Amino acid sequence: MPDSLLSRIPVAIAAPAAVLAGGVLGSALRAGVGLAIPPSPGAVPVATLAVNVFGSFALGFYLTRRERAVVSRFSLQFWAIGVLGSLTTFSTFSYEVFVLVEAGSMATALVYGFVSTVGGLMAAVVGSRIGEAWR
Amino acid sequence: MTVLIGAVAGSLGAVARYLVSGAIQTRTRSAMPLGTAAVNLVGAFIVGLVIGVDTTPTGWLLAVSGFAAGFTTFSTWMVETARLGLFPRPSARAVVNLVVMTVLGIACIAIGYYVTN
Numbered sequence: 027m028p029d030s031l032l033s034r035i036p037v038a039i040a041a042p043a044a045v046l047a048g049g050v051l052g053s054a055l056r057a058g059v060g061l062a063i064p065p066s067p068g069a070v071p072v073a074t075l076a077v078n079v080f081g082s083f084a085l086g087f088y089l090t091r092r093e094r095a096v097v098s099r100f101s102l103q104f105w106a107i108g109v110l111g112s113l114t115t116f117s118t119f120s121y122e123v124f125v126l127v128e129a130g131s132m133a134t135a136l137v138y139g140f141v142s143t144v145g146g147l148m149a150a151v152v153g154s155r156i157g158e159a160w161r
Numbered sequence: 162m163t164v165l166i167g168a169v170a171g172s173l174g175a176v177a178r179y180l181v182s183g184a185i186q187t188r189t190r191s192a193m194p195l196g197t198a199a200v201n202l203v204g205a206f207i208v209g210l211v212i213g214v215d216t217t218p219t220g221w222l223l224a225v226s227g228f229a230a231g232f233t234t235f236s237t238w239m240v241e242t243a244r245l246g247l248f249p250r251p252s253a254r255a256v257v258n259l260v261v262m263t264v265l266g267i268a269c270i271a272i273g274y275y276v277t278n
Contacts, residue, residue, distance in 0.1 A: 045179040046172050053171025053231050057164040060226070082239035089240060103179070106237075112175045114235035117204035118226070120266030121212070124274075127267070143259055146239040151247065154240075 033099070044100035048108015056113050068131050070138045071122045074115065075145075081114035082146040086153030091160060163222060170227025174204075178232045192254060194241040197234065198262060204233035205266045209273020238262065 035043075056077050063073040088105055119142055126135035181203075182196030189195045207229045211221065242259050246252035 042176050042179060046176050049172030049175025049231055050168045052175070053227065054164050054168035056171070056230065057167035057226065060167075061163060078235040078239075081236035085236040085240050086243070107179050108172075108175055110236045111178060111234040112171050112231045114237075115230040116201040116233035116235050116238060116262075116266060117208045117229040118233075119235055120205040120263075120270050121208045121225070123263075124209075124267050124270040139263060142235075143239075143263060146235060147243055147247065147259070150236070150239040150243045154243070 040100055041103050044103035045108040045111075048104040048110075049112040052109040052112030052114075055109075056115065068126070068129060068134060070134055070141070071118075074118050074122060075138065075142055078114045078119060078142055079145045079149045081110045083149035083153040085110045085114075086150035087157040088153075090154040090157030094157075094160075166219065166222050167227045167230075170223045171231030174228040174231025174233075177228075178234065192245070193258060194238075194245075197237050197241055198258075201233045201238060201262065202265055202269045204229040205269035206273045207232070209270040209275075210277050211273075212270070213274045213277025 059077050060073045063076070065071050065073065085106060088110065092102065092106075123135050123139050126132075126138060178200045182200045184196075185199050186194070186196030208225050211224050211229075216224070238258075242255050245255035245258055247255055
């Protein structure tokens with residue numbers, strides 16, 4: 027949408043609308059990855075791990091790029107809060123760790139928790155470094 | 162159909178996250194990202210509540226894979242933790258935000274589960 031038209035919509039409507047639109051895309055992508063990589067009981071939930079680590083990388087990249095580039099209005103709401111916020115999930119991550127612990131797969135739970143959090147952090151840092159170096 | 166229902170419920174979760182975490186973040190003057198912490202823990206609690214009751218696959222898709230998953234966010238949690246300081250050594254705040262949230266997230270699942278089950 028051209029910015030001239032967008033600027034006539036009140037921010038109180040346009041900002042949540044951008045989050046909604048991004049949320050549709052991010053949630054659909056996450057559901058699609060979930061269907062493509064079905065979970066197997068007792069194993070590391072690869073689908074959630076993949077979207078969470080990739081989403082952390084992409085958010086790190088986006089936020090540093092955003093400081094250095096001209097972006098359209100509500101780009102933050104659409105990409106960061108909508109698409110990447112919804113692509114990644116904290117509740118499913120916690121649920122999957124809980125299920126692994128309940129099932130007695132303590133080692134898998136620890137590996138999953140560690141790889142998700144430390145991997146997610148590293149991915150966010152790498153994404154933001156690439157965003158800094160990008161020309 | 163799974164993708165469609167998940168996308169609609171997830172996008173509503175995303176808007177709720179935007180409004181709730183924004184409201185909390187502007188009202189609290191903390192160095193800690195409390196807005197994200199609040200939505201993430203509430204979302205985990207919702208999932209816990211749902212596991213405790215008998216749900217249809219559609220109910221699960223709407224509430225857990227859809228709404229709660231969209232309401233919570235992993236990427237923002239990671240970026241905010243990184244911004245609390247990781248280098249040259251992780252700051253106490255970053256470690257707390259990572260470890261405490263991980264533990265509380267699992268606890269919220271368990272608490273929700275024991276409430277409804």
